[in-house]
Amino acid sequence: MTDTAPRASRHFEEELEHLKERLLVMAGGAEEQVRAAVQSLVDRDYALAERVLAGDAPINQLHLEIDERCFQLLALQQPMATDLRVVVSGVKINSDLERIGDFAVNIAEATLGYLEHPAVKPLIDIPRMAEIAQGMLRDALNAYVRQDMALAQEVLDRDDSLDHLKDQVFRELLSFMLSDPSVTEQSLDLILISRHLERIGDHATNIAEEAIFIVSGLDVRHHGQEGNAVRES
C-alpha cells in the first residue's frame, strides 16, 4: 500500500481534507458552546445555560463520527508518514474537542447553580479567560489544519496568561469568602468555572502540540516539566 495508484491517492487526499473539515466543524461547535456558557453566566440567562446543556449532543455525535472516520482511514487507506500523523493526531484532537464540549456543559451547570444566588461581583476576569481560551482553541485547530507551526507556538505561549488569571480569580474570591461567608456558594461556582476554562486552554494546548508534532516530528509535550506545575487536565 506504500505505492498507491493516483486514483486511490486522490481519494485519500479528499478523505483527509474531509477529516480536517469535520474537526473544524466540531471545534466551531465546541467554541460556540464555551462562548454561550460564559455568556449565560454574564447575562444571568437561564435559558441560554439550558441550551448549552442540550447543545452537547451534536458534539458527542461528531465525536463518534470523527472517531469512526479516523478508524476507517487507518483500516482502508493505511496512510504513511505525515499522513499517518495527521490521522493519529485527528483521533487525539477529536478527544480533546469532546472534552472541551463537556467543560462548556460543566460551566453551564455551575452557572445554573450560581444564578440561584445574588451576584458576587461584576465579572471581568472570567469573560477574559473565556475569550483567551476560545482564541487558543480556534488557533490550535487552524494550526493543525494548515500545519502552521508558528501559530501553534503562539497558542502554547498564551496558556500562561490563562493560568495567571485563574490564580487571580481564586485569590480574589477567596478573600470575598473570608470577609463575607454569605457569598461562599457563588464564589465556589466561579472558582470551578475558572478552572474549567483553564482546562479548556490545556486541551487547546494539547491540540497545538499535536500540530507541532505533525510538522516537525518534534515532541514538545512534557517539555521542561521539572520544576513546573503540571497542566491540570
Added chain:
Amino acid sequence: MTDTAPRASRHFEEELEHLKERLLVMAGGAEEQVRAAVQSLVDRDYALAERVLAGDAPINQLHLEIDERCFQLLALQQPMATDLRVVVSGVKINSDLERIGDFAVNIAEATLGYLEHPAVKPLIDIPRMAEIAQGMLRDALNAYVRQDMALAQEVLDRDDSLDHLKDQVFRELLSFMLSDPSVTEQSLDLILISRHLERIGDHATNIAEEAIFIVSGLDVRHHGQEGNAVRES
C-alpha cells in the same frame, strides 16, 4: 499487508503484547501516584507529597514511549480489524493514563496547600474515593488487556458511586465553611481533591469504554446522554 507471513505475524503479536505490558506498567505507575498523593494527604506527609510531584516524570516518559510505539505499530505493521482497534485504543488509553498521572500531581499540590492549615475534619470520604478510583483504573486496564467485557462493564457501574461521594464531600465542606469561615481554604483544597479523584474515575471509565469497543465493536460512549449530567473530564 493483509496476508502477513507467519514470521511477521508472530513479531506483530509480540509487539502487541509488549504494548499492553507497557500500558500496564504505566497504569501501575499512575495508580501508585494516586495512592501516594492521597496517602500524603491522610498522613499529612509533606515529603511524600513532594515525591509525587517528582514522580510524574517517569509517567510522562512512558507516555511518549507508548505513543511512539503505537505510531510505529501503525506505520510498520498496518494492523487490521481487532488488532487495529487495540492499537488505536492504546493511543487513547495512553492519553487517559497520562492525565491520571497529572491529577495525582494536582492532588499532591492541593495537599501541600492543605497542610499549611489545621485539618478540617477526619478524612473518610476522600480516601474511599481514592480506593474506588484506583480499583476502577486497575480493572479498566485489565479489561482492555484481557478483552474482558464483564469487567469493563463493572468499571462503568462504579462511576456513579464516585460522583455520589464527590457531591457528599462538597455538601459537607460547604456547610463547614458556612459555619466557620476560618476553614475556607482547607475546605477548598479538599473540594478540589475530590474533583480530581472523580475525574480519575472518568478516565478509568473512558478506558473501560475502549475495552468494550474493542471486543464488541459497540460504542458505549455518549450512551443515554440526554437528561444525564455530562461526565466532567
